[in-house]
Amino acid sequence: MEYTGQELMSWCETIEGAAKDFGLLFYPQEFEIIGHKEMIGYEAYVGMPSRYPHWSFGKSFERTESLYKYNLTGLPYEMVINSDPCLAYLMKDNTLLLQILTIAHVYGHNDFFKNNRLFKEGTRASYTLEMFKNNAGMVREYINDPSIGYDEVEKVLNAAHAVRFQVNRVVGIAKMPHPGVKNEASEDDLMGFIMAYGNLTEWQKNILNVVRKETLYFIPQIETKIMNEGWASYWHYKILNMLNLPNSLHIEFIKRHNDVIRPAMGRINPYHLGFEMYKDIEKRYGIEKIFEIRMLERDDSFIRRYLTKDLCHDLNLFQYIKEDDDYFVDEISDDSGWQKIRNTLCSNSGMGMMPDIKVDSISKHNNALVLNHIHEGRDLNSAYTEATLKHIYDLWGYPIQLNTKLKHKNIQYFCDDSKKVTLNYVG
Template sequence: MSKQSGTSNFLFEGSDWNFDTLSRVYDAIEKVALEDLKLDVYRNQMEIISSEQMLDAYSSIGMPLMYQHWSFGKRFVYEDTLYRKGRRGLAYELVINSNPCITYLMEENTMAMQTLVTAHASFGHNHFFKNNYLFKLWTDAGAILGYMDFAKRYIAKCEERFGLAAVESILDSAHALMDHGVFRYRRPPRLSPQKVQDRVRERLEYEEQNYNELWRTLPQTHNEDEEAEVEDNAQDRKRALNLPEENLLYFLEKNSLVLEPWQREILRIVRVIGQYFYPQRQTKVMNEGCATFVHYHIINALFDKGEISEGALLEMLHSHTNVVMQPDFNDPRYGGINPYALGFAMMQDIQRICTEPTSEDRDWFPAIAGTGKWRETLLEAWENHRDESFILQYLSPALIRRFRLFTLGDKADEPFLEVSSIHNERGYEKIRSSLARSYDIGAITPDIQVVDVNMLGDRQLRLQHNIRNGIVLEENSRDATLRHVRRLWGYDVSLVGRDNATGKMVYEAAAKAR
């Protein structure tokens, strides 16, 4: 490894940086990451961008290639205003789950910060993206950039051919349903960019050959005998449409009678993007915890080897401390549990349990306590868990005490709150389970499914919200979202909320044709 000239063995001195220094520091970080921590990463691609480019990346959900939409511009103005007024800082880096793994570094960063974020993103996040089972099952890092390039060009062509307003209208409705446009229990097929374009061409040709304008003009039938017969065959109808279906965008893309082929393809594009980000929503604590632990270990290793100065280390630790700070519940900055704080603390706690366990640790974690194999334990955890299962398996009583966690029982018919779980053996189990459930996407995302539609009758799309724990949808946003479903479906849409436990109907809502 080359060193700077002179008597200093430091990789860099001062805050200024250049590409030679970045390369030298990258090599030193890579050696610790691969040889000491045994990380396995994609090839790295590092790009230097300005603060304005970072804001632009913020506004377009962090993708290097993204189609245009007014919501991205709105968010850019909002973030830019806060940044210019000093009310919000910018991320020092942005990392893309792709192969090669792309890391954006801010040109305004000092060399110490470039060192920190390279270790954090180019090795911590990179390893997690490549090895965690959710990302391996649900995303294709090698194809996402090619697909995004196709999506950007396709939507731009649609805007030229059909007009900006028509395309924005479809994107508005698709974005409103993006959280309900993912497959949660079956992996979507992986397509190369060339296969995607071939499929688009085949779909257009098929629909143009089979489209019949008379389908739109057929009058609705009101024959009671025919309606009774259709109702008798409701189960067959549902089987034919694979109902119930939780992926609303997928159902609308495949079955809407009013969408043009280009509109269906736009729905698919939004679905693919939503599916791409689905694993990240389930691994926020683990992903940030992994990256934070990695950068903390690497910068300390570099300092121990005499390759960075005390001043550089202190600058990096100052930033690190800000990132992992957990405000108290009565602090104005409190916004819930900081995923960086919880994730990093759990990674360090696993290291402690493996190397310096207490008797309590040996009771709770007999498989890893005192083994000294903290690297192997962390690598296994990063590979095989998501936030919910990771917390359920590895959150220790010691960490529960450190974060001063407890659970509250909040019953609607009671005028008070009850502290239902405290720091005892039974309480630790309940606190861990409650915290794990709060990170379960399946539990916190409303369960809304297509349950029925009579394609030969009134064509009304019937949705059902399976209500958990008495939590209903906010009325204004619910009705606004139903109008988006109505726009994509083309006919009346109804939504029924049913209590999961009792099966009782709690509310009804509808979006009807004007």
Template sequence: MNDYTLRELEAWGDRIEELVRSAGLECYEQFFEICDYEDMLCYEAYAGMPSHYPHWSFGKMYERQRTFYQYNLVGLPYEMVINSDPCLAYLMRDNTLALQVLTMAHVYGHNDFFKNNRLFKEYTRAELTVELFKNHADRVRGYMADPSIGPDRVERILDAAHALRYQLQRFGKREQKHDREQLTKESEQDIPDRLKNDLLTFLAERGKLTEWERNLVYIVRDETFYFLPQLETKIMNEGWASFWHYKLLNRLALPQSLHWEFLQRHNLVVRPHANRINPYFLGFNIFTYLEETYGLDYIFQVRTQERDQSFLRRYLTRELCEKLCLFSYTVRGNDIVVKEVGDEEGWKTVRDDLVKGVGLGSIPCVVPLAVERDQLVLEHVFEGWELDITYARETLKYVVDLWGGRVSLKTQLSGKAKRLICSEDKVVSLIDDI
């Protein structure tokens, strides 16, 4: 350990847990694991899961983070916590006692958010999380070990599914898997209503895939649904955890030396970042404002009901925009045009630009439109932001892998209707869409 013993850390943990209960936070049972920096790098690469299926992208992430860390280009997270019941969190062995205490309090904030926010209730079953990921890992390794399949064929499907993992039902109830008999009944429809906003599930059901390939796509899809609430509530989740670690530690009667370090660490966590939004900073300040304005009971309701987009649209006021010095900008040719909060139109533009860029709003939405003589026609749901054509070309090739035939994509470029067409041999062309 560092400058403290495990027994001391457990004693502080017990005191924090007592404060958590008295504050009204409702949490899963909480487990902490102490790990060194190598372990933390592994957990970071594999999303914190004790077991996860193998894929080259996870190893790439590990090597990238390890290299950056060794050259002091990035730090490591003070903690990592996963949405499971019981809730699992990892603490860095090299953390000081003050940082461990702050981190444990921060983890309980995440824990409460996981258990109570409606998106986590809708999309995940925390009690099955660890077993779900373990079963997926066992199945993928089984396919890789099968002499008739092998790792190369498995990775080909996983690569394609990873590239398309966020092209699924974004709002409302998640689509459940249908058996083959139900699918046969829908075979005369090009795109069933239930799949018109769910490209990944459509490809899993209608693509020219073997059963094991179909299962791999469903594995990626199911794990994406697990991570989706975290993507959609990043600002709220980190803001809620920061709000509670600050409140709990101020109630903890820390010795002066620990309290001083706690304040330093807290200010580092919730400080603004240059050229980008720090979710800890923004979420913490909004929750603090809401408590001061409406009271503690009100923010518990906000924590339960909102996602980042609705949270910002409803509660990022002009007063907060001015206080936090927020602005937005656009690039016009060689110029950067900055929009400041100054007037009524200005702050709403700043707020709305921020809303559009959080969660899935930052990821283009592509939906299945029709099947024309075995060609799958996709449509980019245009919301003012053009596709990166280089990226779109490569992504279409992955759609071909799952569809098993020619694919085209309708979009807009410079105000004109365009269509990207990808042949079965993965030659991509861009034409006017007449």
């Protein structure tokens, strides 16, 4: 169905008014209409109009473009940036109904960005676009500096990307290392610790800080994926139902909405789970409760507090395990299994998906950096571990020791000065 820009602007004004009537509070909203090539590019750069150059972004672009070319994947209907004003991209090939649904979905995200405490405490929306632009400019200056060059910058970026999620996990608390804690146990911010005490030049520290700051910006999104997508889906459904769409649009609306929130095979669809949980909470507690939850919770606490036995059963949630090359159902949503399923969802949400590595100490003998993996039942992948330890060595400049478990036994990985990694069983 063809539509004009003026028609789309009219729908946008109507949707914004409806969102305000429902009580949503959001940043000023801006939309940009783009083609599929631009969407692939923005997806590779995680939505940012400006990002520092690195091969991983190009790899992401080429992979998505190839999959899209051969019809093996679709593209997002939209992409929204947590910024003030809030910037969102719409695909120009979307139908009119899909644009209407997507615009309503965007206002849900916008409200979530402005009001959820993780975003309020952990990000500065008014500085987002400027921060990414400045970071990109700084990295390019180092690349163009004849005394540094691309290869040296790439080496530091590779290492920084390998440990980028080893930062403060409690959003809003800026815990940076100080000289007095150099040999104390349990330093939560590996990247910050290496910046403070690693054998780095000033430009290397600056690049590490670029990756660290951008990671901290994205952590609230990682921590609230189910809540955020569920919230946006809940509100696009509410708003479009209120608009009394003509039949020509309403039928497509039902189909598109069901496509967005349908359960996924073998995994959790965050749109589906979040949408169903908000509906259930509104039914049990009233609409004021979901606004309170939107403000205070993250996925872990959201699921732990509000995913009930009845909802687990209604959604037919189950848990499976892999043994060799086969998969087996491990738990179902009955009286004894639903809590285990809920707890597994909690432990695998947000930053719980990332290994948690803490600084233990620095060896007085050889300046080796001793790290502890907080083992919560999941062993580290040996190949990734060895590669990551070599990257940490590039930043630290001295041997690296990592204490962890493998198949319930205590082990130590050790990366020596030749960057050879060995594994030893302890006890």
